[in-house]
Amino acid sequence: MRLVRSIWNGAISFGLVSIPIKLVNATESHSISFRQIHTEDGGRIRYRKVCELEEREVTQSEIGKGYEDADGTIIPITDEDLARLPLPTARTIEIVAFVPGDRIDPLQMDAAYYLAAGGAPAAKPYTLLREALKRSNKVAIAKFALRGRERLGMLRVVGDAIAMHGLxxxxxxxxxxxxxxxxxxxxxxxxxxxxxALMDTLGEVDLADLHDEYREAVEEVIAAKAAGEAPPEAPERAEGGKVLDLMAALENSVRAAKESRGEEAESGEVRRLPGGTGRAAPKETGGKKSTAKKAPAKKTAAARKSTATKKPAAGKSTAKKAAASKSGQAKKQTQKKSTAKKAASRKRSA
Known part of the structure; x- marks a missing residue:
C-alpha cells in the first residue's frame, strides 16, 4: 500500500496492553468535482471568509471554534480545551468488548480506516491482537475521540492489517x-x-468487476468539450409500460436475464409453474393492436394473395390443354371423313 498521511495518532487499549497506532483513511473518493462559475462569462465563483464585526476577510490562522448558545452568544472553544477533556478516549482507541460480526447492524457502518502499527515496538502487540481476532471470528467494539466528538468503532481483520469502521x-x-x-x-x-428463479439466474457478481459508469460518462463529456467536439448523447430508452401482471413481469425478467447470460430457456421461453394463472401480458393502452399479432395476419394475407395469383395461371394452362385436345379430336374426325369420301369415290368408279 502506498504511503498515506495519517489523520490521527494514538494507541489501542487492549486490557493492560497498549498498541501505538496511526489512523489512515481506508477509502478514497473518485468522484468528479465541479467548480461554480458565472454562466455569462465563465468566471470562478469563490467564497470568502469575512468577519461580521470587522467586515473584512480573515485568514485561516485567524479562525477558531465557537459554540452558539441558545441566546445567540458565541462561546469560544480552543484546541487546548478539547485536549484537556476528562475522557480516556481522547488519544486512545479503547476496546470495550468482543462480539460476533453479525451482531453489527450494517446501518451503523460509517467511515473506514486502517490502523497502522506505530513503529517497531508496536509490531508484536499489533500482531497479537490481529491473530486473536482471526482465531475468535469476532470483532472488537471500541470507543475513540476524533474531530471533536467521541465515536464508536468496530475493529476487524482485513488481510494482514486491522481495519476500523466508525459506527x-x-x-x-x-x-x-x-x-x-x-x-x-x-x-x-x-x-x-x-x-x-430470477435471483438464481442473475447469480453472483465479483464486486471487483463493478465500476462507476456515471463517472466514466462524465469524463467522456469533459474530454469531448475540451477537444471542441460535441459531447456524446445517451441512447433513447424505451418507455416501459406499467406492471399490471406481476407473474408476467417476473417471467419476462427471468427470460431477459437468461438471454443476457447467453442462456436459452426451454422451447424459447420460460415455462409457467404448475397451477399458474395462465394470464398473458397486459395489452398496451390506446386502442392500438400489438405489432406481434399483426405479423401472422400479414403473412396469411400474403399467402392468400400468392395462392390467388397462381390459380389463374393454372386455369389458363388447363384451358390450353382442353383446346389442344379438342383440336386433336377435330383433326381425327376430318381425317375419317376424308377416308370415307375416298372409299365411296372408288366404289362409284368401279
Missing part, C-alpha cells in the same frame, strides 16, 4: 417506521418461486 451510536439510527407499505399485501408461493 453510529444506536440512537443515531432511525427506526423504519412508516417506510413499509401500509396496505396488506399477500405474496403467493408461485410468485416467490419465480422471484427465486
Amino acid at each position: 453510529l451510536w444506536p440512537d443515531e439510527v432511525r427506526a423504519p417506521e412508516g417506510v413499509a407499505p401500509d396496505a396488506g399485501v399477500t405474496v403467493r408461493d408461485k410468485e416467490l418461486d419465480l422471484a427465486d
Whole structure:
C-alpha cells in the first residue's frame, strides 16, 4: 500500500496492553468535482471568509471554534480545551468488548480506516491482537475521540492489517417506521418461486468487476468539450409500460436475464409453474393492436394473395390443354371423313 498521511495518532487499549497506532483513511473518493462559475462569462465563483464585526476577510490562522448558545452568544472553544477533556478516549482507541460480526447492524457502518502499527515496538502487540481476532471470528467494539466528538468503532481483520469502521451510536439510527407499505399485501408461493428463479439466474457478481459508469460518462463529456467536439448523447430508452401482471413481469425478467447470460430457456421461453394463472401480458393502452399479432395476419394475407395469383395461371394452362385436345379430336374426325369420301369415290368408279 502506498504511503498515506495519517489523520490521527494514538494507541489501542487492549486490557493492560497498549498498541501505538496511526489512523489512515481506508477509502478514497473518485468522484468528479465541479467548480461554480458565472454562466455569462465563465468566471470562478469563490467564497470568502469575512468577519461580521470587522467586515473584512480573515485568514485561516485567524479562525477558531465557537459554540452558539441558545441566546445567540458565541462561546469560544480552543484546541487546548478539547485536549484537556476528562475522557480516556481522547488519544486512545479503547476496546470495550468482543462480539460476533453479525451482531453489527450494517446501518451503523460509517467511515473506514486502517490502523497502522506505530513503529517497531508496536509490531508484536499489533500482531497479537490481529491473530486473536482471526482465531475468535469476532470483532472488537471500541470507543475513540476524533474531530471533536467521541465515536464508536468496530475493529476487524482485513488481510494482514486491522481495519476500523466508525459506527453510529444506536440512537443515531432511525427506526423504519412508516417506510413499509401500509396496505396488506399477500405474496403467493408461485410468485416467490419465480422471484427465486430470477435471483438464481442473475447469480453472483465479483464486486471487483463493478465500476462507476456515471463517472466514466462524465469524463467522456469533459474530454469531448475540451477537444471542441460535441459531447456524446445517451441512447433513447424505451418507455416501459406499467406492471399490471406481476407473474408476467417476473417471467419476462427471468427470460431477459437468461438471454443476457447467453442462456436459452426451454422451447424459447420460460415455462409457467404448475397451477399458474395462465394470464398473458397486459395489452398496451390506446386502442392500438400489438405489432406481434399483426405479423401472422400479414403473412396469411400474403399467402392468400400468392395462392390467388397462381390459380389463374393454372386455369389458363388447363384451358390450353382442353383446346389442344379438342383440336386433336377435330383433326381425327376430318381425317375419317376424308377416308370415307375416298372409299365411296372408288366404289362409284368401279
